[in-house]
Amino acid sequence: MTPPLYTLSGIALRDLFKSGQISAEQIIATFLQRIEEHDSKVGVFTELFKEQSLKDARQLDAKRESKQPLGQLAGIPIAVKDSIHIAHCATTCGSNTLRGYRAPFDATAIAHLRREDAIFIGKTNLDAFGMGSSTEHSDLQRTRNPWNLRCTPGGSSGGSAAAVAARFCPMALGSDTGGSIRQPASYCGLYGLKPSYGRVSRYGLVAFASSLEQIGPLTHDADDLELLFGVISRDCHCDARYISLVDQNEDALPTTLKGCLIGHCPALLAEVADETAAHFGENLDKCRKAGARVIEVDLADLRHALATYYIISCAEASANLARFDGVRYGYRFKDAITAEQSSALSRSEGFNQEVKRRILLGTYVLSAGFKSGFYEKAQRVRAKITTSINAALAHCDLLATPTTPGPAFELGAVQDPLQMYLLDNFTVWSNLAAVPALSLASGMSSSGLPLGFQLIAKRNNDEVLMRFASLVTKALVPKEVSANFAAL
Amino acid sequence: MQTKIDEKMLAQLAKLANLNCSTQELQTFTADLDRITTYFASLQVVQTEGLSTDEENVEEIAPLRDDFPTAFDAVALLKLAPERIGDLYRVPPILPQERSN
Numbered sequence: 121m122t123p124p125l126y127t128l129s130g131i132a133l134r135d136l137f138k139s140g141q142i143s144a145e146q147i148i149a150t151f152l153q154r155i156e157e158h159d160s161k162v163g164v165f166t167e168l169f170k171e172q173s174l175k176d177a178r179q180l181d182a183k184r185e186s187k188q189p190l191g192q193l194a195g196i197p198i199a200v201k202d203s204i205h206i207a208h209c210a211t212t213c214g215s216n217t218l219r220g221y222r223a224p225f226d227a228t229a230i231a232h233l234r235r236e237d238a239i240f241i242g243k244t245n246l247d248a249f250g251m252g253s254s255t256e257h258s259d260l261q262r263t264r265n266p267w268n269l270r271c272t273p274g275g276s277s278g279g280s281a282a283a284v285a286a287r288f289c290p291m292a293l294g295s296d297t298g299g300s301i302r303q304p305a306s307y308c309g310l311y312g313l314k315p316s317y318g319r320v321s322r323y324g325l326v327a328f329a330s331s332l333e334q335i336g337p338l339t340h341d342a343d344d345l346e347l348l349f350g351v352i353s354r355d356c357h358c359d360a361r362y363i364s365l366v367d368q369n370e371d372a373l374p375t376t377l378k379g380c381l382i383g384h385c386p387a388l389l390a391e392v393a394d395e396t397a398a399h400f401g402e403n404l405d406k407c408r409k410a411g412a413r414v415i416e417v418d419l420a421d422l423r424h425a426l427a428t429y430y431i432i433s434c435a436e437a438s439a440n441l442a443r444f445d446g447v448r449y450g451y452r453f454k455d456a457i458t459a460e461q462s463s464a465l466s467r468s469e470g471f472n473q474e475v476k477r478r479i480l481l482g483t484y485v486l487s488a489g490f491k492s493g494f495y496e497k498a499q500r501v502r503a504k505i506t507t508s509i510n511a512a513l514a515h516c517d518l519l520a521t522p523t524t525p526g527p528a529f530e531l532g533a534v535q536d537p538l539q540m541y542l543l544d545n546f547t548v549w550s551n552l553a554a555v556p557a558l559s560l561a562s563g564m565s566s567s568g569l570p571l572g573f574q575l576i577a578k579r580n581n582d583e584v585l586m587r588f589a590s591l592v593t594k595a596l597v598p599k600e601v602s603a604n605f606a607a608l
Numbered sequence: 609m610q611t612k613i614d615e616k617m618l619a620q621l622a623k624l625a626n627l628n629c630s631t632q633e634l635q636t637f638t639a640d641l642d643r644i645t646t647y648f649a650s651l652q653v654v655q656t657e658g659l660s661t662d663e664e665n666v667e668e669i670a671p672l673r674d675d676f677p678t679a680f681d682a683v684a685l686l687k688l689a690p691e692r693i694g695d696l697y698r699v700p701p702i703l704p705q706e707r708s709n
Binding site for chain 2: 224225317318357361362363421424427428431438445447448452459460462463464467468471473476477479481482483484485487494496498501503537538541554
């Protein structure tokens with residue numbers, strides 16, 4: 121029996137389209153129908169491009185008909201986190217502040233996808249400005265985990281992860297400042313990559329913490345991940361910190377796990393749920409059986425990563441969000457008398473509690489009398505953490521950890537902001553050190569929720585990391601995750 | 609290093625951040641920030657003598673590309689304006705005298 125189109129990978133859909141077996145319009149219509157049937161339960165899309173995506177599909181069908189060359193992503197529907205600009209479409213960033221704002225240009229990543237004939241199907245929900253780990257801090261709507269609608273999909277790219285997990289599209293873009301791609305990937309049984317800092321242009325991504333964030337892909341498998349990353353990591357002349365690397369030599373990429381050295385730090389597992397720790401240990405055993413060598417590494421400095429991350433990210437957020445003053449962008453309080461009132465009231469009414477909390481934290485750690493003790497101290501600790509990670513990676517091909525301390529939690533279960541921050545314990549340090557990190561779907565918990573396995577590689581070795589992820593996937597054999605999908 | 613955050617300090621921070629906080633928000637944020645900055649203060653015990661700060665770290669990770677002038681297409685830039693008056697971007701008035709004009 122032929123599987124439904126919506127269960128196929130992006131590459132499989134593209135190949136069917138390119139070979140003439142299906143039309144792009146058929147593909148888009150299939151996914152739109154699935155969205156129509158189920159998104160009222162999941163709450164993924166902040167804007168659905170129903171008519172535009174069908175129009176784009178018909179144009180692509182005409183392009184194929186006229187024998188024009190087709191792009192690498194031809195016919196693949198892609199969802200985009202609503203903090204990434206698509207020209208002339210709304211960019212809400214999940215915040216009341218930007219309701220009604222329309223992007224005047226394409227983000228560089230979007231422009232690259234367009235050139236490869238991808239079809240944008242919609243924008244996805246997120247914690248406002250990317251600040252959150254559950255997508256509960258969106259001002260627009262609540263997004264649920266397709267594996268269990270009572271649970272969070274993770275965050276802040278929870279809408280993008282839920283879109284792929286619900287089979288509303290095979291690929292999506294998210295952004296990751298401290299785990300915002302990998303944590304929802306783990307909670308939703310997906311593959312998610314946080315690229316090395318600088319590998320993907322940030323031009324057109326609404327800024328939260330500029331020294332930490334990257335746009336990255338969410339998919340069902342490592343092959344789709346590699347394809348999508350290959351396109352979005354192309355040149356950009358607008359992001360001053362974009363790193364242009366020559367194409368990775370295919371011959372230099374790993375073909376086996378035999379001899380691969382994987383480092384892990386048992387001390388980091390102290391705060392992890394028993395089942396997650398046991399699952400992680402089983403994953404390492406399976407890697408060993410596939411020929412990898414697993415060694416213990418000292419990453420004791422990472423116990424300071426979470427505080428370091430939140431000091432730096434809040435400081436950068438307080439500066440970046442100063443631009444939302446009711447004049448240049450978004451919401452403006454109408455009845456103020458003075459400019460100062462207008463700005464303060466626009467910000468106070470537009471930002472939600474979590475955004476305000478982080479702006480206040482950032483203001484505190486940058487204020488006179490505290491900057492040296494908090495912000496500058498955190499920068500020095502960041503340098504120390506980076507040195508520790510690079511030293512460990514000098515001896516290992518990969519570092520491995522669970523992606524999260526446990527599986528997805530129920531919506532509303534974590535109310536305390538500090539407890540919510542602590543959930544990012546395994547993900548923030550790769551952002552601090554600018555190294556690439558990936559979460560792969562490695563199995564299911566006893567409660568029927570996905571679990572993730574995080575791999576980290578040397579800076580700018582993103583392609584090596586994804587190839588290892590493919591090999592590790594074969595070793596872990598997560599049939600229950602790869603073959604099944606959330607029953608909505 | 610850490611100073612206890614009280615409502616007076618929180619009000620000053622809100623002013624610096626250009627935010628108006630309600631009485632309820634002042635109470636909530638004061639308690640939240642006090643707990644969170646106490647957690648942040650755990651960094652004070654880390655030995656960091658001789659380690660570099662912000663700019664040097666970022667420059668090593670992702671150096672800024674060379675800055676070079678490029679030609680701007682004024683017509684294309686004007687098309688990006690959310691609102692226009694002729695060849696000018698229109699923005700909301702911010703000075704009282706402009707409001708009365």
